[in-house]
Amino acid sequence: MHNEGYMLKNGTVLTLESSLGSLKRADVVIRGNRIEQIAPDIQLHAGGYEIIDASGMIILPGLVDTHRHVWESLVRTAGTNWSLPVYLQNLYYGGLGSKLRPQDSYIANLLGSLEALHSGVTTLLDWSMPYSPEHTDALIRGLQESGIRAVFAVGVNGETEYWNRDSKLVISDDVYRVKKQYFASDDQLLTMGLAIRGPEFSHWDTTVKEIGIARELNAICSMHIGFGNWGAQDRSVTRLYEAGLLGSDLNMVHGNKMATDEYKMLADAGASLSVTPEVEMMMGHGYPATGFFLEQGGIPSLGVDVVTSTAGDLFAQMKFALQAERARVNEQILAEGQMPGELNVLAGQALEFATTAGARALRLDDRIGRLKPGHAADLIMLRTDELNLFPVIDPVGAVVQFANASNVDTVFVAGRPVKRHGKLVGVDMERIRRLAQESRDYLASQYTLSDADRVLYS
Incomplete structure (x- = not known):
């Protein structure tokens, strides 16, 4: 079946959009590269959408x-x-x-x-x-x-x-x-x-x-x-x-x-x-x-x-x-x-x-920075069942004062999932590490850091 998009189901949604506010339990529908709907209990009338369970997740703009x-x-x-x-x-x-x-x-x-x-x-x-x-x-x-x-x-x-x-x-x-x-x-x-x-x-x-x-x-x-x-x-x-x-x-x-x-x-x-x-x-x-x-x-x-x-x-x-x-x-x-x-x-x-x-600041506010229908589907989902976040009383405070990168479960950019279940999608990390190490070693052979940091390359 052709994937028309995604429905993020039953998440806590921080839209950063004044007309929508923060929703304790809502769905986000992504169609193509854009957000189509944000509301509680959305009933899809077309097939081809992958349903992602967002229960226990905070959904917010990237x-x-x-x-x-x-x-x-x-x-x-x-x-x-x-x-x-x-x-x-x-x-x-x-x-x-x-x-x-x-x-x-x-x-x-x-x-x-x-x-x-x-x-x-x-x-x-x-x-x-x-x-x-x-x-x-x-x-x-x-x-x-x-x-x-x-x-x-x-x-x-x-x-x-x-x-x-x-x-x-x-x-x-x-x-x-x-x-x-x-x-x-x-x-x-x-x-x-x-x-x-x-x-x-x-x-x-x-x-x-x-x-x-x-x-x-x-x-x-x-x-x-x-x-x-x-x-x-x-x-x-x-x-x-x-x-x-x-x-x-x-x-x-x-x-x-x-x-x-x-x-x-x-x-x-x-x-x-x-x-x-x-x-x-x-x-x-x-x-x-x-x-x-x-x-x-x-x-x-x-x-x-x-x-x-x-x-x-x-x-x-x-x-x-x-x-x-x-x-x-x-x-x-x-x-x-x-x-x-x-x-x-x-x-x-x-x-x-x-x-x-x-x-x-980047003159992209017509497409990103908040979650609203018509905007690009750039968003992230944070797991709240980890020890540093659970239980959540204030989801905004949880994001700002308690969350860290380990809580990022899912990342979408322009409607495409680039991270899911805590892992980057379609990335050959062995290749990345190998190339980065080769370049790092090359730089180390070309330049000596100041005395205080020379131990890094010893």
């Missing part, structure tokens, strides 16, 4: 990671003791990234994308720094093969000639080939972005030029900005505002040290802010800007950032963002001699950061 360097999965765990300068020394500026061959880039992006899917991340922005057109093609192939939905944000390589405030070197014209060859249509799983250095890592004229190129290509334009001592005094957002360059197609990353009025400039312009709280607190970017942006009318999205230093799931990032912001405000209240009452940020907001806000 998580959206708006800032990740996907290739770094190949050297995961290397950076657990790295500050930001040490990370840059080891990964870029002549480090490991410069030693990648195209075949290493391919398996790195395939491995990293599969990690994301396994963890319930159905969409991500891959902030990429390829070293040649061949590397670019290989990185895209890795994303394509995984089946993930992604924005491939292509940038310049990580050499210091590009990454300094005097650099007038503009991104390669190869971006036009990439657009034509891979991203001629926006109605596909992979869409195009530009990963630019921005005014803190290139000449101002370069920034203006590259924003213009991104807009010519109709591509999201993402940049690291306003963090660490490098960006604390620059007021780069103010310069962009005064030049009339801010817009909803700009995705700012980190923003820990920006001035208060600059968060409002971003929010008013509809620009997005990707907060990567765990890595920011660890590596020295500054305190996560979650609350600073919220207070000025923005809604941040979340990213893992560097999987050399932390696992590639967004459950941890929801918790880090939530507790860091709560701690910031609680400390202010304690300093005034009071005790906190209602917490200033709620679990449901953190879930929005990882779903609807992420979709909006």
Whole structure:
């Protein structure tokens, strides 16, 4: 029998759609690549649907990671003791990234994308720094093969000639080939972005030029900005505002040290802010800007950032963002001699950061980020019978505060199951591990890490 689609039966459904809300017990019908119905006790009048028992499951939109360097999965765990300068020394500026061959880039992006899917991340922005057109093609192939939905944000390589405030070197014209060859249509799983250095890592004229190129290509334009001592005094957002360059197609990353009025400039312009709280607190970017942006009318999205230093799931990032912001405000209240009452940020907001806000940041909110008829069937199902979740009183709180990647039972992307019963579908993991190990060993033979981490390759 031809499979028309799927019915997910009797799950707890967190739609993140205001007109539908959260349903304690409901069905989700998937037809083709889209959601057809969401309601309790749906009676199908046509055959050909596979019925999936969702009893004891929480069904929610697939998580959206708006800032990740996907290739770094190949050297995961290397950076657990790295500050930001040490990370840059080891990964870029002549480090490991410069030693990648195209075949290493391919398996790195395939491995990293599969990690994301396994963890319930159905969409991500891959902030990429390829070293040649061949590397670019290989990185895209890795994303394509995984089946993930992604924005491939292509940038310049990580050499210091590009990454300094005097650099007038503009991104390669190869971006036009990439657009034509891979991203001629926006109605596909992979869409195009530009990963630019921005005014803190290139000449101002370069920034203006590259924003213009991104807009010519109709591509999201993402940049690291306003963090660490490098960006604390620059007021780069103010310069962009005064030049009339801010817009909803700009995705700012980190923003820990920006001035208060600059968060409002971003929010008013509809620009997005990707907060990567765990890595920011660890590596020295500054305190996560979650609350600073919220207070000025923005809604941040979340990213893992560097999987050399932390696992590639967004459950941890929801918790880090939530507790860091709560701690910031609680400390202010304690300093005034009071005790906190209602917490200033709620679990449901953190879930929005990882779903609807992420979709909006990537300009994909017309198709993903919430569950509603007509939207793409990008969704995940979490088992609640495991010891870390059972019994559930508050399903939103369960997702944000208690769940982890091990609870992800099923993942759909565009109506296709890519993970079922806790296992990725149609993936030859022996092949993946073999290729990744070969590439990892090759990189180890080409570059020696800093003294503190040399034990990794001994």
